[in-house]
Amino acid sequence: MNQTTTSRLIQAGFVAAVLLTWVLVTSTGLINPIFLPNPVDVMEELGQMIADGSLWADLTITLFELVLAYTAAVVSGTLIGFAVSTTRWSTRVFEPLFAAFFAIPIIVFYPLTVLYFGLGPESKIVHGGMFGFFPIALNTITGFATVDRRLLLLAASMGASPKQRFVRILFPAALPIMITGYRMGFILTFLSIIGSESIASLAGLGHRIVWYAEALETPKMFAYIVIVVLLATLLNTIVAALELRRRGA
Amino acid sequence: MNATAASILRFLARPVVSQLAFVILAMLLWEVAARHSTDELFTSPPSAVFAAAGDLFDDKGVMRAVVTTLWELGLSFLLAVVFGLAVGVGVGASGMTYRSLYPIILLAYAIPQITILPLFVLYFGPGPASKVAFGFSHGIFPIIVNVVAGLRTVPTGLLRSAYSMGATKQQVFRRITFPHLVPSFFTGMRLGMTATLLGVLLSELYVSSGGIGYYTELYTESFEPHNLFALTGMLALMAVFLNEVVRRAEIRHSRWR
Numbered sequence: 296m297n298q299t300t301t302s303r304l305i306q307a308g309f310v311a312a313v314l315l316t317w318v319l320v321t322s323t324g325l326i327n328p329i330f331l332p333n334p335v336d337v338m339e340e341l342g343q344m345i346a347d348g349s350l351w352a353d354l355t356i357t358l359f360e361l362v363l364a365y366t367a368a369v370v371s372g373t374l375i376g377f378a379v380s381t382t383r384w385s386t387r388v389f390e391p392l393f394a395a396f397f398a399i400p401i402i403v404f405y406p407l408t409v410l411y412f413g414l415g416p417e418s419k420i421v422h423g424g425m426f427g428f429f430p431i432a433l434n435t436i437t438g439f440a441t442v443d444r445r446l447l448l449l450a451a452s453m454g455a456s457p458k459q460r461f462v463r464i465l466f467p468a469a470l471p472i473m474i475t476g477y478r479m480g481f482i483l484t485f486l487s488i489i490g491s492e493s494i495a496s497l498a499g500l501g502h503r504i505v506w507y508a509e510a511l512e513t514p515k516m517f518a519y520i521v522i523v524v525l526l527a528t529l530l531n532t533i534v535a536a537l538e539l540r541r542r543g544a
Numbered sequence: 545m546n547a548t549a550a551s552i553l554r555f556l557a558r559p560v561v562s563q564l565a566f567v568i569l570a571m572l573l574w575e576v577a578a579r580h581s582t583d584e585l586f587t588s589p590p591s592a593v594f595a596a597a598g599d600l601f602d603d604k605g606v607m608r609a610v611v612t613t614l615w616e617l618g619l620s621f622l623l624a625v626v627f628g629l630a631v632g633v634g635v636g637a638s639g640m641t642y643r644s645l646y647p648i649i650l651l652a653y654a655i656p657q658i659t660i661l662p663l664f665v666l667y668f669g670p671g672p673a674s675k676v677a678f679g680f681s682h683g684i685f686p687i688i689v690n691v692v693a694g695l696r697t698v699p700t701g702l703l704r705s706a707y708s709m710g711a712t713k714q715q716v717f718r719r720i721t722f723p724h725l726v727p728s729f730f731t732g733m734r735l736g737m738t739a740t741l742l743g744v745l746l747s748e749l750y751v752s753s754g755g756i757g758y759y760t761e762l763y764t765e766s767f768e769p770h771n772l773f774a775l776t777g778m779l780a781l782m783a784v785f786l787n788e789v790v791r792r793a794e795i796r797h798s799r800w801r
């Protein structure tokens with residue numbers, strides 16, 4: 296047996312042991328089902344949610360918030376980041392300001408966001424957009440600011456127009472770093488939307504998790520947790536695949 | 545343009561000066577906008593916020609909440625460092641443990657922890673215990689990941705030549721592995737601090753009986769924006785300060801590289 300097979304077996308064994316323990320402690324009544332529901336119950340709730348369609352309303356709201364917030368973060372982050380990167384002076388002035396702001400957990404501003412935009416989707420879109428903006432803007436600045444100046448000088452000396460220099464050199468050179476920013480921004484936007492829905496909201500997946508937790512309906516709560524984890528994994532895989540493809544191209 | 549004007553312009557163009565000028569300008573705009581055009585239930589001019597910050601320092605309840613949040617943060621960070629280091633060393637110790645256990649750590653790390661926040665409250669109650677546990681669950685992963693990375697990226701060439709020259713296991717650890725571990729450990733601590741802070745604040749804002757979250761909710765619901773701004777500002781400054789402390793420590797201990 297080679298090493299990879301052994302490690303795979305240990306991993307599979309670990310996951311199986313966790314699941315088995317979960318089933319055992321819940322079906323023997325060792326743990327109160329309010330604290331930890333039986334996985335079979337969770338699966339049933341999950342099927343129920345999908346069958347009767349109660350899942351879709353919250354899923355749609357969360358995805359709607361995510362799409363708007365992320366679009367806003369990408370557009371504003373890219374435009375502002377590019378504008379800042381155009382001169383050395385503005386880079387040196389604004390890049391540290393953005394970085395300092397990024398160091399603050401933006402969640403502290405969420406109560407203010409709720410004060411201004413209410414409990415509905417608007418506050419989540421603004422909050423998610425704010426979270427996503429900083430990594431995108433910072434990586435756009437880094438991307439454009441670290442392009443090898445000799446390449447630009449060379450192109451200019453051979454008579455390339457500003458537009459050609461942007462399309463052929465600046466943009467392709469900056470893109471890989473920008474894509475990392477887009478990926479980080481996406482994850483942060485998604486997590487902050489689920490987070491802000493959990494803290495104060497009227498609807499959405501995060502809201503539903505908290506709702507069922509407070510009602511002590513843990514099987515339903517776990518079903519929604521499973522949905523969010525699956526959604527996060529799916530979205531992450533898509534974004535990572537897109538990133539790889541752009542890199543490879 | 546005469547020489548004085550040129551030197552003033554050059555002074556203004558220095559990044560630090562421009563940054564300060566930019567911040568002051570934003571404050572002035574905010575002051576003017578808040579005084580003239582907006583509803584005072586929602587926006588407070590910076591002058592009112594600074595006045596409110598002074599009052600908050602005198603408010604015993606708020607100060608107790610700040611202290612509570614700080615020790616929640618301190619305790620969860622301490623736990624995250626101790627357990628993160630222990631687990632990281634265990635996982636990174638050999639090729640076998642690394643290949644078998646590291647993917648499991650990454651799998652657990654990939655789960656959005658915010659979804660299980662209500663579980664923490666269910667298990668640990670609405671008091672400080674749930675904040676410490678949630679902060680710990682955020683802080684431990686970056687520390688594990690970086691400790692493992694530090695142990696696994698020791699150049700094999702160095703190890704091989706040390707062993708071939710007759711170094712004992714202890715000597716190799718002291719002279720090669722340990723110095724390589726230290727910088728990544730500090731990087732892990734910096735990222736872990738950011739994550740712990742996020743975890744503690746998230747759970748504070750979600751439900752709080754006597755911490756900062758109680759007051760942010762109070763001020764939001766009673767429409768006291770000057771107090772909310774002042775408290776938010778205090779939290780933000782605290783975050784920047786803590787970040788700076790761990791970042792300095794990281795730079796100091798990575799210098800040998």
